[in-house]
Amino acid sequence: MSDQVDVVVIGSGINGLVAAAELAKAGWSVALLERNDLLGGFIATEERTLPGYLHDTYSSWHPLFVSGPAYAALGEDLHRHGLEYRNTDYLVTASVADDGRTTLAYRDPERTAGLFADSRDGEAYLAAVNGFLKIAEPFGALLGSELRSPSTILKGLKLARAAGIGLLRDTVTSGRAYCRREFHGDEVDHLWSPWLLHAGLSPDHAAGGLMIPVLAATMHGFGLPVVAGGSTGLIEAFGKLFAELGVQVHTGTHVERVVVEGGRAVGVVAAGRRIKARRAVLASCTPTALVRDLLPRDAVEARFAERAERFRYGRAAMQIHVALSEPPAWSDALLGRIPLIHLSDGSGSTGIACAQAEAGLLPAKPTVVVGQQHVLDPSRVPRGAAALWLQLQEVPFAPAGDAAGELDTSNGWTRELADAYATRVLDRVAAHAPGLAATIRAVDVVTPVDLAAHNVNAVHGDPYGGAGELDQSFLWRPGPRGTVPGLWHIGASTHPGPGLGGASGHLVAQRLLG
Ligand SMILES: Cc1cc2nc3c(=O)[nH]c(=O)nc-3n(C[C@H](O)[C@H](O)[C@H](O)COP(=O)(O)OP(=O)(O)OC[C@H]3O[C@@H](n4cnc5c(N)ncnc54)[C@H](O)[C@@H]3O)c2cc1C
Structure with a gap:
């Protein structure tokens, strides 16, 4: 590790990766420091169940990336280094209600609207x-702009x-x-x-x-692209681009402190070693960590410190990965061709499940996000097999009870509770895919506690780096600057928020490059 670079980037989630690549492409020397052993933050593909089953452990769907400015800037380079997408040009998503009623969305909006019972709704849609x-x-x-700037x-x-x-x-x-x-x-x-x-x-x-x-x-407009072979393919492409551009990549390196001298951020301390940043330090972390852990106490204005202390985190999430011996036998055969399905009655059941989770309860009827990446990319599963990527976004981090009154939550997210809740979720899927249980070969559950352990930015298992309600969005979301000159704040906690767009990393890189 050299002791002096133009820019130090803390954290290798999508925003850190994008910023490091764009700045290095412009000729700046960049050190990218990541506390985990692998780059990517919430981007990873692992054989979490059985050999031959490649599960995107966390994020998977890339419409935000391919529709955003970071992809416009880096897409060509990443494809040159092996990134490939698989997408649908037919059915893209659907919702299935408890009574089996299904609403479909095709890539074609007119075809989608044509299915609505009331033709006025089709026109309004x-x-x-x-x-x-x-x-x-x-x-x-x-x-894509810094909102608190005159040009905005x-x-x-x-x-x-x-x-x-x-x-x-x-x-x-x-x-x-x-x-x-x-x-x-x-x-x-x-x-x-x-x-x-x-x-x-x-x-x-x-x-x-x-x-x-x-x-x-x-x-x-963009469908639901997934990376061929698994999301890790994106990280591998970034890795090759970094090697080409000379980015210094340091994994397993926790940044303990941002060094502030003369009122300006001039470097970081990581693994007991100081690295000087001649032009900027970019921190992909929560405002809480920035103010509490990384910056010296006297470097931050009191009003900023208070805002950071009051930054609110949202509901937790969890993932269930399922290896199947064959594709689910959906009651409606069309569902077998759809990459992402929601099991929900719409705002009715989803609203209740959100309220239950926000009140600390395990929802009785959670909205289940059913990802079927194998529909787009059969290479992720053994021939003839299938896998489910089940996501739950109405989950309490510290459960205070079960809305169905069935599960004991008194010891928090134990393996027993995780497995029992996964059974509830799988039963919900099986209600629309008869015989599912007999095809399940293995199940892996990633609890909110596991999410927080993997990524320090997922405070209380919040997958989005902070609640995304209106009062914490746009003008009211942090960053990209505001604390200390020379220090830029990027990542899901900052404007324009979470997702794989890489927009805050791109925004800051472009600001720095003038
Ligand atoms: C289960 C799950 C599924 C999701 N699915 C999707 C999806 O399909 N599509 C989509 O668009 N979005 C999805 N999201 C949201 C999306 O993944 C995140 O919003 C996005 O990845 C956040 O990117 P980021 O740049 O903020 O960095 P993160 O991915 O949060 O990574 C930050 C990195 O910084 C590192 N770090 C933090 N502090 C330090 C430090 N002091 N020193 C060194 N390293 C540090 C962390 O270790 C971490 O690796 C999902 C999220 C989750 C959790």
Whole structure:
């Protein structure tokens, strides 16, 4: 490790990777320091169940990456180094209600809207998707900007002119209320309310009215790309790009402190060693860790320290990986062709499950996100076999009880509780895929406690680096600067928030490159 570089990047999640690559491409010397033994943060592929089954342990779906500015900047390099995507151009997602009613989304929005029972809803849906597409460019420009900067005012005005006051109304509206206001039937609610979980929201949180058209337009426009062979392929491509660009990569290296001299961040201390950063330090961490652990106490203004202390974390998540001997025999055969399905009645059941989790309870009827990556990429499972990537986003970190009154939560996330809850979830899947149990070869459960242990940024098992409600988004999300000159804050905790877009890493790299 050399003792002096232009930039030190702390943390190798997508934002750290993007920032390191973009700065190194511009000729800056970069050291990337990661406390885990492998790069990637919440990007990893492992044989978690049986040999031959490649499970994306955490994140998997890359629509945010391929639709974002970081991919525009680095995509060509990453593909040159082996990154390949598999996607769908047919069915993209679906919701299945308890009674088996299924609402489908195709890549084609017109085909999707054509299935709605009330033709007025089909028209309103297409108007909402097309309405967002018309403002997608100024919207994206604003999201990709440092919001507390004068140049952003112009971008905001441009967006306001293009979108009108309706956008503001949708932004303060919940997903549930938006669907009731805009549609007569419940297909849009059924299909897209569970997707709000992926934005860190619940159906009753403000901003859902904004996010439903955004999510729908993104799925129709970009599908659900997954990395061929598993998400680790993205990390491998970054690794090769780093080798080409001379980025110094140090895994197993926890950064203990940011060094501040003369009121400016000038380097870090990691593994007892000091590394000087001539131009900048980029920290991909939570505001809590930045202020409590990394910065000297007197380096931070009191109002910033207080904001960081009060930063709120969201619901926890968990993952269940299932190795199957054969694809599930879904009651509706079309489900066997869909990469990502939600088991939910829409805002009804998802709203209840969110409320139960936020009250500290294990939901009685959780929304189950059923990922079937093998549909897009059969290379991830043995020939003829299948795997399920089950995600739960309505989970308490410290369960205080079970909403169904069945499970003992008094000892927290023990293996027994994890397995018992996984059984509840698998039963929910089996209700729509008869005979599933007989095809299960192995199950692996990643609890909220496991998430927090893998990634220090997942405080209380929150997969999104902080609650994503409106009062903690946009202007009210941290960063990218604000504490100490020379120090830039990136990652899911900062604007524009979580997901694999790499937007905050890109934003800071571009600011530094002027
Ligand atoms: C289970 C799960 C599934 C998800 N699925 C998807 C999905 O399919 N699609 C999607 O778009 N998003 C998904 N997300 C969200 C997405 O994965 C995250 O928002 C995103 O990966 C966060 O990236 P990041 O750049 O903030 O860094 P992170 O991935 O949070 O990584 C931060 C890294 O910084 C390191 N670090 C922190 N502090 C220090 C320190 N002091 N010294 C050294 N290293 C440090 C950590 O060890 C970690 O490796 C999912 C998240 C989870 C948990």
